[in-house]
Amino acid sequence: MFWLLSAPAIAQKLPIATSAPEPVYAVVEQMPQLPGGGGSAAVVTFLQQHVVYPAPAAQARAEGRVFVSFTVSPAGKVMDAAVAKSFRPDCDSAALAGVRQLPRFEPGQQMGRPVPVRFTLPVTFRLPAAQAAPSDSTKQVYTYVEQMPLYQGEEGTKSLSEDLLREFRAVGGSGCPVPSFQILVSMKVGPSGTIYDVKSLRNQSAYPAAKQPTEGRGPLPSACDQALAAAARKLPRLTPGTQNGRRVAVSYTFLLNSSGQ
Known part of the structure; x- marks a missing residue:
């Protein structure tokens, strides 16, 4: 007698097609711009105007510079803000608070399409001349x-x-x-x-004498x-x-x- 052995079919998981993550650029053909343009200088100016000097830092007469980094998405939104180079914790927090006030950018473009772009910019904490x-x-x-x-x-x-x-x-x-x-x-x-x-x-x-510039x-x-x-x-x-x-x-x-x- 022959026995007919049957086994349940094994479902095979097919790979799900996924797109590669969008690379984040540092420099593109058309850099992101604030409304009104002005390039990176306009962004630094905006930050300096909107960053609040922490009272403890001012009382300690602490002056220095925080470098902040953030990504401008293909939709022009500011994302992933972080401190790239710290000065002191209260000034770091104040610099990030300034970044969060940035308006939506005109997005950067590479080869005619909007792409994410990463900025790293300084925020300077310097006492006004009257307090110097x-x-x-x-x-x-x-x-x-x-x-x-x-x-x-x-x-x-x-x-x-x-x-x-x-x-x-x-x-x-x-x-x-x-x-x-x-x-x-x-x-x-x-x-x-x-x-x-x-x-x-x-x-x-x-x-050295042999390397003196002409x-x-x-x-x-x-x-x-x-x-x-x-x-x-x-x-x-x-x-x-x-x-x-x-x-x-x-x-x-x-x-x-x-x-x-």
Whole structure:
């Protein structure tokens, strides 16, 4: 006798067709714009106008910069706001609150279609001039002290150089393009952390003899030196240097590396 054995049919799960996630761009053919245009500068201006300086930070005379990042969706909506570089928690929160007030953008486009675009922009916390400390220019100025000034809480001049170069590009405009060689910059940092007496120096010693640039080693033309000083005024104050337990003015000299090296 033959037995007919039957087995239930096994249902096979077919793969569900899914589309690849939309890539998020940093640069596109047509960048997102606020209503009225203006590019990234208009976005930074909006943030600066809508960010509230936290009272504890103002009372502590804390000045610094928060970098925020966010995505503008293909529909122009601001999404996924985050702190890319922190300053202090209350200022970080204030910067994010400013981002949440951004209106809907005109979306960015790549190859004729709207795409998501990621922005990373600075929000600067700087006390109004009326609340700033008096000029430090009459104080005794040191070259080396026990604790050198700190920029954004960091030792060394890398972040200071990068931020000054960024502001110099914005302030100088087409009338004062950034040279293709390194610039030797001198500035003073006062006992209250203010920056003053900013100027470029002749940069003879910044290069080995065989690598001396054929054109200009500084100083910059006077108009560009003025732009450099204006750029420095846009930076937050530093934590001042100290000597024998007291705050003092310190002369700072460093390379502004505009060569991309």
